[in-house]
Amino acid sequence: MVKSGGKCALALCAVAAVFASASVARAEDPSSWREIETKYIFGFTLGSGIGLEGEKEVTVDTIGRFGKREGNYAATETKYEFEFTPSQFIQIEFGALGSTHDIHGVTDLDDRSQIALSGAFAEFRYLALERTSSNPLAVTLAVEPTIRRIDETSGDRVRNYEFETTVNADLELLRNRLYAGFNLLYEPEFTKPAFGDSFHEATAGGSAALSFRILSNVVLGGEVWYLRHYDAANLTSFTGDAILLGPTLYIQFTPKSFMSAAWNAQVWGREIGNPVSLNLSEFQRNRVKLKFAYEF
Template identity: 80%
Template sequence: MRGWAGQCYALGLLISCGLVGYAGSARAQDASSWKEIETKYIFGFTTGSGIGLEGEKEFTVDIIGRFGKRDGHYAATETKYEFEFTPNQFIQIEFGALGSTHNIGGVTDLDDRSQFALGGAFAELRYLAIERTSSNPLAVTLAVEPTVRRIDETSGERVRNFEFETTVNADLELLKNRLFAGFNLLYEPEVTQTATGDTQREATFGGSAALSIRIASNVVVGGEVWYLRHYDAANLTSFTGDAVMLGPSLYIQFTPKMFMTAAWNTQVWGRETGNPVSLNLAEFQRNRARLKFAWEF
């Protein structure tokens, strides 16, 4: 637990350093003179509405880590090696491969393992439904992401998993080029066939709210909160528990064609159906982190 708390503190310290280092330049600069920023990546785990410019291509390495269960040691990561392109001003297409790692020891109901594996593949289609204009500060994108996995996200076991994530990504420009609010609505049904032949159906439903401020032309800091519900049925009829996750985010654009996103979420509240213990560490993790690097061309 100290290790995860230390990493959370380190990310907070990183954001604080960014605030101190760039606050002076932010005050000296006129935000109205800054170039418009693509909002897709500035909210951490919350995804903004941006889809990039027509004809733009991008390669991304997106690492999501999940840490901490009720007992023992638990650390798992899933990395997206992703190519995306924007064929027109309303559509963005993404696809790529998944790599996964698991380091598990002494966790109830999970086998001990230490492994790296090719986890599966995914694709995503994003459609800009409402475009931001000078008279309309709101932008909304609809996204669907089918995913096929051969390695279970949580346990690291070999499975056949099919997931179909559907999201609404919205953001609101509160201050021109400076302050943004982001909102996500998530529905993620999936079906898993285990090595023993069992079939499991489940779904996650929830949403997020985020606030990010641009403290320099190339630096954005913020925070987000997620509320997530888990069901043992794709039609949301068998509720098993929920959780609230909260944490900071950081976006840095190193060059006009290269940027980084970092985020950390900690579960601050949760419940498992029929279990009086605090937090929900059966369906969700204690902490999660995100580190994304992208190169446009």
Template identity: 75%
Template sequence: MRGIVGFARHAGVVSGALVTLLCLGGVARAEDPNDWLDIETKYIFGFTTGSGIGIEGEKEFTVDSIGRFGKRDGHYAATETKYEYEFTPSQFVQIEFGALGTTHNIGGVTGLDNRNSAGFGGGFAEFRYLALERTSSNPLSVTLAFEPNARFIDETSGERVHNYEFETSLNSDLELVHNRLYAGFDLLYEPEVTETRLGDTVREATLGGSAALSFRIVPNVLIGGEVWYLRHYDSPTLSDFTGDAIMLGPTLYVQFTPKTFMVAAWNYQVWGRETGTPLALNLSEFQRNRARLKFAWEF
């Protein structure tokens, strides 16, 4: 319960900030967005990833935390933080790698052991390829992304495991109004295999897609919203469907300086189903709320 209360408090602060930013947007109406600098679209959609890969030769360090809150009963709060180094060796390729840190605060949740822990979660890498570049005559941009992960701590339960995941995604975005309004679309396929301490092997996969809008109210601030549809399978071949969910919520992007920025997002599960049960929502494979807070420094 403490995690949910804390999350609600932070959500209230973010909401207040959004109101302030909307007021600032009134000042921006007198400016001409055509005079604003182009913005990298990779991070402006919250959990939805845009197609941008940065400028050739650019390097970046980010701290990217995702929190998941709320199960069917009891108290559930889990976070995973990526400490990530990213570089762009060419205008079409971006490479990232880093370490994972995790926390779990679980009490009274059916099917999960009580736990209050923090630790080193594993490592990851990501390869992104810009397949279609935006031009003055083409507002659409598309990037293919591949992200292998190796985890020593289970994302959901916090148990010690050996987990291997290979996330594959298609990230695209469309400039609807030049320098002002953007639409983002993701397709996701995430197969994984987990070896438990008892010697069991669990194979599963997540399939999903998202749509997002992001509006640039002033040159360094964008606000928007996104919706995700996610499906879970107990097989990487997508042959054993176990449930799905729809999550939606607001997004915020703030560019503090030319080399530093912040991303914040919150998603709430508005609909879901689990096979074999009439209960509302899918709180077995997914969570009631998820939040993202990311800070980045380019150099």
């Protein structure tokens, strides 16, 4: 699966190279570029942007997770979102979730090949600190409750309730060109399987990202994530952690449409009580994100 992750990275670079070569003749002075919304320019890391007041957006946002210790493991979850910004400080999203699973020969997971409508979600974002001409830092607080009927890892039928809480911050290092993004994450979950006892778990961690605007409509960058897994919502039963990193890409096709993409590979991890390298029990070897959006 590392090979497939490498292909994803090469694909991102190839797309960026095509756009760069096609646009070099019409490159502009960065000082004349329109301000960019930073929410989606950092890959899995989210920026502080919430859009303009009254703006609406529809998006298709897919995350794929690939690779366990053995066998074949591929799972995707797609958000079909509607997003709107009722005020200059608040953004609301909601939508449905679809999932796919292709699992064969993976320890502790049943073999399956399925496509399902897996749940629903909502997200509420509040711009706590706005960027100004004298303040390059912006901070947004976000909560995302999610309900699933299909487990995102195993594909089993469950009742799963998740409440992701994040702090999304970004810093404009060079006017209209260079941005740094930072996230803090706390994600408790409650799961009731069709058979067996219910259980609690949580993921916590943070990320750092750097994105450079090489053209007015193309942003390239990279990010690193550190994630910890617990078998308790109150973070008292630590089971393992991992570091993931990789490239990011953002392309603005028109003033109202864009795409973002990212690939993260696990470069370090540990499972408590297991001396093997990497943590492929709670996390995956590779994850890929692809998002298309249209604003109106």
